[in-house]
Amino acid sequence: MTPLCTQLNLTTPIIQAGMVWVSGGKLAAAAANAGALGTIGAGSMKPDLLSQHIQKAQALTKKSLAVNVPLLYDKAEEQIDTALRLGIRIFITSAGSPKIFTKKLKDAGAFVIHVVATPELAKKCEAAGVDAVVAEGFEAGGHNGRDELTTLTLVPQVVDAVKIPVIAAGGIADGRGIAAVLALGAQAVQMGTRFVATQESSAHDNFKQAILHAQATDTMLMMKRSVPVRLLKNSFYEEIKAAEETCADKDQLLSILGHGRAKAGMLDGDLIKGELEIGQIAGLVHDIPTTEALITRLMSEYRAVSRAFPMFP
Ligand SMILES: Cc1cc2nc3c(=O)[nH]c(=O)nc-3n(C[C@H](O)[C@H](O)[C@H](O)COP(=O)(O)O)c2cc1C
Secondary structure: OOHHHHHHOOOOOEEEOOOOOOOOHHHHHHHHHOOOEEEEEHHHOOHHHHHHHHHHHHHHOOOOEEEEEEOOOOOHHHHHHHHHHOOOOEEEEEOOOOOOOHHHHHHOOOEEEEEEOOHHHHHHHHHOOOOEEEEEOOOOOEEOOOOOOOHHHHHHHHHHHOOOOEEEEOOOOOHHHHHHHHHOOOOEEEEOHHHHOOOOOOOOHHHHHHHHHOOOOOEEEEOOOOOOEEEEOOHHHHHHHHHHHOOOOHHHHHHHHOOOHHHHHHHOOOOOOOOOEOOHHHHHOOOOOOHHHHHHHHHHHHHHHHHHOOOOO
């Protein structure tokens, strides 16, 4: 186990990512019960709904849970207050400055993890008092950095740039991936795409099936001038692509996004008009296991690699 696992009381170096429309209380509790860090994705939840998901997860597990708060939404502070009130003390903040809420969270006794896509932002996180960073490469599903740094290049540069623990994300879906990023100096992994296709994820079954059929080249990073996001190619993606090719401005792009497309795609299963956020590693996802079976398999794959390369923890 890495020092970060000990700090967070985990028995595996795996963080189940917070994901809009996908990671509710059921998935987070299942991940926590299997020894990973289970994370509720607050981004798609109003504070009342977040409160319900936290309480649901707490009823299903005694292990500690995390809440992911993307800072680009206007309800971020209410989400933080709701989670603090319900006893959450691990936060993964993303898509905003680490300066905004880190002090407030630290004053409340929380462990703060912030998502970064460059070594420079990792240094700013450390200066702001963040406890650990997620270094997320451009392979990742969901919102993403503009600079196209891949996980293989980003993780070691972040490890060298800061003293706080680094968690690797982007393109990891099996034990080989976990071993690879631990070899780069990461102390844990955060996995999103792989957990979308689990029994407990709240993604619509159509979305899960689309992931099983995805090839390595079926995703693309879009909206780089406004809110970069990696999407599975479908009609919605074509709509965004056409708008970008005709030089639509930020407001026009946001108005396409603004029609509830993410919910339509990921939660309601509209594979045509819906927005489907997923990572490049979708091509490696071939089944929809329970979260417990997945985590057990990931760890046994990881152990097989570490037996071949005994320098791993
Ligand atoms: C469907 C989906 C939704 C996501 N939503 C969020 C989110 O709300 N907040 C966030 O910080 N990251 C979000 N992400 C990114 C994940 O937290 C994670 O860092 C990323 O999925 C890791 O890369 P991978 O997809 O290659 O495993 C999302 C990813 C996916 C696939």
